[in-house]
Amino acid sequence: MATDFFGRxxxxxxxxxxxxxxxxxxxxSRRIIAFVIDCVIMGILVAVAMVCAAILGFLTFGLAWLAIPVIVPIIFIAYYAVTLGSRWRATVGMRATDIVLTPTRETTLDGWMAMIHVVVFWISCAILTPFITLLGLFTNRRQLLHDMIVGTLMVRRSPMERHWHAFNRHEAA
Incomplete structure (x- = not known):
């Protein structure tokens, strides 16, 4: 066991x-493709929510339109929390590209950690885009800035399952 710079x-x-x-x-490259797939899905969810908010806005004399600025962040955070916090630990795009998110520290990957991961991701994107992907070219495990801050690692799912099975057999022996 080793301690990282956050002390965990x-x-x-x-x-x-x-x-x-x-x-x-x-x-x-798999992460980029997964991100595009997830953006399309979230775009559809946002479009449906906006149509509903527009209709409700007419019915409530514009009162429902006040919720529009809050809808997009809620959809993004909920999408990632539900998908990354699930037993698959992957969004729809990540599952399509055979990647999975795993914690690097002694903690579980739950909905809260998934929400923190997405918030840190979008903040780093807003500040450093497109440079956040450049960091992955220089890190040993291809981690991006938000992965290192939150304590997560993105790996390919199918070989990862073989790795954990081999590790567990080695630990049991």
Whole structure:
């Protein structure tokens, strides 16, 4: 076990890119494709919500229109919290591209951590876009800034499942 710069304990079962390169193969391009898929899905959800808010706005003499600035952040955070906080630990786009989010510290990945991950992601995007992806080119495990801050790691799902099974067998022996 090692301590990271936030003082929390890093897990000792994290995959190493030198011994398990298949876990990180094309991870950055897969993340970009997953992000585009998720943006399309969230765009559809936002469009449906806006149509509903517009109709309700007419019925409430404009009162429902006051909710419009709050709708988009709520949809984004709820989408990520529900999908990343699920047992799959992946959004629809991530599942389509065979990647999964896993915590790097001794903690669980739940809806709260997923919400924190997405909030830090969007804040870093607003400040550093498109430079947040450049950091992934220089980190050992292809982590982006928000991954390091929150304590998460993105890996390929199918090889990751084999890695955890092998690690668990090794620990049991």
């Amino acid at each position: 304990i890093l897990r000792n079962d994290l995959p190493d890119p030198s011994s398990s390169p298949e876990l990180f193969d094309g991870i950055l």
